[in-house]
Amino acid sequence: MSDAYLALEDGRVVEARGRVSGRTRGELVFTTAYTGYEESLTDPSYEEQVLTFSYPLIGNYGVREERFESDRVHPRAAIAREFTEDVVEWLDVEGIPAIDHLDTRELVTSIREEGAMKCGIAVGPGATPEDAKAELADCKGMSEHTDIGAQVSVDDPVVYEGGSDATVALIDCGAKGSITDSLLERGATVHVLPYDATPADVAAVDPDILFISNGPGDPENFEAAEALVDEYVGDLPVAGICLGQQVVANALGGSTEKMSFGHRGVNQPVRDLESDRVVMTTQNHGYTVGDPGDRLNVTQVNVNDGTAEGLENETLGVLTRQYHPEAHPGPNDSLDFFDDVLDLVSTDTPVATSD
Numbered sequence: 001m002s003d004a005y006l007a008l009e010d011g012r013v014v015e016a017r018g019r020v021s022g023r024t025r026g027e028l029v030f031t032t033a034y035t036g037y038e039e040s041l042t043d044p045s046y047e048e049q050v051l052t053f054s055y056p057l058i059g060n061y062g063v064r065e066e067r068f069e070s071d072r073v074h075p076r077a078a079i080a081r082e083f084t085e086d087v088v089e090w091l092d093v094e095g096i097p098a099i100d101h102l103d104t105r106e107l108v109t110s111i112r113e114e115g116a117m118k119c120g121i122a123v124g125p126g127a128t129p130e131d132a133k134a135e136l137a138d139c140k141g142m143s144e145h146t147d148i149g150a151q152v153s154v155d156d157p158v159v160y161e162g163g164s165d166a167t168v169a170l171i172d173c174g175a176k177g178s179i180t181d182s183l184l185e186r187g188a189t190v191h192v193l194p195y196d197a198t199p200a201d202v203a204a205v206d207p208d209i210l211f212i213s214n215g216p217g218d219p220e221n222f223e224a225a226e227a228l229v230d231e232y233v234g235d236l237p238v239a240g241i242c243l244g245q246q247v248v249a250n251a252l253g254g255s256t257e258k259m260s261f262g263h264r265g266v267n268q269p270v271r272d273l274e275s276d277r278v279v280m281t282t283q284n285h286g287y288t289v290g291d292p293g294d295r296l297n298v299t300q301v302n303v304n305d306g307t308a309e310g311l312e313n314e315t316l317g318v319l320t321r322q323y324h325p326e327a328h329p330g331p332n333d334s335l336d337f338f339d340d341v342l343d344l345v346s347t348d349t350p351v352a353t354s355d
């Protein structure tokens with residue numbers, strides 16, 4: 001046990017039990033997922049954030065690498081009511097500060113009422129509230145991380161040979177491994193390209209589809225990916241997940257906005273407007289498509305707050321989801337998204353437009 005302090009943007013400093021020492025800062029968010037801590041902690045979308053688990057006991061079924069979504073832990077720090085030794089050992093090896101034995105119910109309620117907020121953390125022998133406040137003072141807002149893509153993307157293209165049903169150019173803005181796996185399982189070959197890939201880089205892999213991945217931070221900071229959508233829409237089908245949906249909307253004349261505390265959990269209800277069916281989905285986002293623009297139809301909405309969960313342009317062959325159909329963690333109810341995406345390749349869409 002060591003000294004641990006969490007300084008919040010609302011001026012409070014919360015005392016906790018230190019599990020992994022260090023000093024850090026980030027945007028304080030929470031997830032309500034009750035399983036899937038390995039997947040969440042390795043989800044690149046959490047880069048530059050401090051992740052609070054609302055479920056009280058984290059680590060009760062161990063830590064297994066095959067459940068990781070990337071090769072490292074992405075949140076800058078982790079908070080729970082109680083972490084098991086397994087998780088503490090893992091976070092220690094990864095150098096990720098961790099604290100527990102604090103009132104996470106109260107913390108989550110504060111985030112719900114005041115919105116996601118900046119925080120500073122100081123953990124270790126001799127750590128003081130002032131140390132945590134100093135970290136907080138240095139904390140940037142998410143939108144200020146203008147080159148966050150570089151922190152999470154591959155540096156060079158990587159190819160995963162799956163099959164010959166389709167060649168996918170997956171723009172890695174911080175992609176979860178399960179997206180690639182879901183495409184490979186369906187007979188596609190996946191070329192993972194850096195977040196700042198150029199149209200020439202995409203052309204070099206001669207894809208059947210352009211797919212923009214999930215990723216951290218403000219979608220407006222992913223201008224290169226936006227430019228790719230602008231370049232290829234109408235010539236290739238375009239798909240996107242989470243940040244991918246946001247980038248596609250921004251590229252096609254829509255706009256995104258920051259939410260108060262976002263959606264993070266594995267039981268977010270989504271209504272499909274055509275079938276009127278509701279599915280439970282996995283979500284992890286703090287921005288949303290506020291205006292889809294004139295070229296995209298909203299096909300699915302969040303039952304809780306009405307935000308856009310699915311966008312489509314059938315003529316152009318554009319299909320996106322704000323939630324995570326690949327699950328990991330969470331329900332598998334939306335895996336058919338990947339079938340629908342690959343169907344865009346086998347049908348004759350898109351029809352090239354005059355521009």
Ligand SMILES: NC(=O)CC[C@H](N)C(=O)O
Binds near residue numbers: 045285
């Ligand atoms: N999971 C994601 O792709 C997150 C998207 C974006 N960074 C957001 O917070 O809204």
